[in-house]
Amino acid sequence: MVDLAIRIVINAIALVVAAKLIPDIHLKIGPVGAEWLKVAAIALVFALVNSYIKPIVKVLSFPITVLTLGLVSFLINAALFLLVAWVADLLFPGIFKIAAFPPKLDGNAVVAAILGSIVVSIVSTILGLVDFGRRALLR
Numbered sequence: 510m511v512d513l514a515i516r517i518v519i520n521a522i523a524l525v526v527a528a529k530l531i532p533d534i535h536l537k538i539g540p541v542g543a544e545w546l547k548v549a550a551i552a553l554v555f556a557l558v559n560s561y562i563k564p565i566v567k568v569l570s571f572p573i574t575v576l577t578l579g580l581v582s583f584l585i586n587a588a589l590f591l592l593v594a595w596v597a598d599l600l601f602p603g604i605f606k607i608a609a610f611p612p613k614l615d616g617n618a619v620v621a622a623i624l625g626s627i628v629v630s631i632v633s634t635i636l637g638l639v640d641f642g643r644r645a646l647l648r
Contacts, residue, residue, distance in 0.1 A: 520552035533621035
């Protein structure tokens with residue numbers, strides 16, 4: 510249970526960093542309270558998408574990934590990032606937007622989603638390494 514909570518915190522931090530670095534990613538963050546719980550809920554959605562949907566999509570897209578030498582993985586990650594924004598907009602309207610998405614999907618949203626997924630991957634990897642160090646100490 511503690512590991513799930515830590516993964517949610519890592520995802521929340523990664524989403525906040527992406528929102529701060531990428532101008533077209535908008536994440537409403539207010540004072541500590543309800544907004545932070547909404548960010549945690551969005552991070553939980555992000556973790557669920559990465560845990561359950563991403564492996565299925567990667568297996569189904571394996572032939573295309575081989576043909577494009579892995580470049581399509583950037584588009585897959587961006588599409589899943591846009592999926593998180595869509596689900597987040599259903600749960601908490603207006604809290605998390607990528608450019609004008611949802612409802613308008615355009616080139617700016619796709620580029621912002623690609624850049625955002627790269628930033629989230631980098632931040633999650635770095636914070637995951639710190640988490641791995643914590644787990645090694647507890648064993």
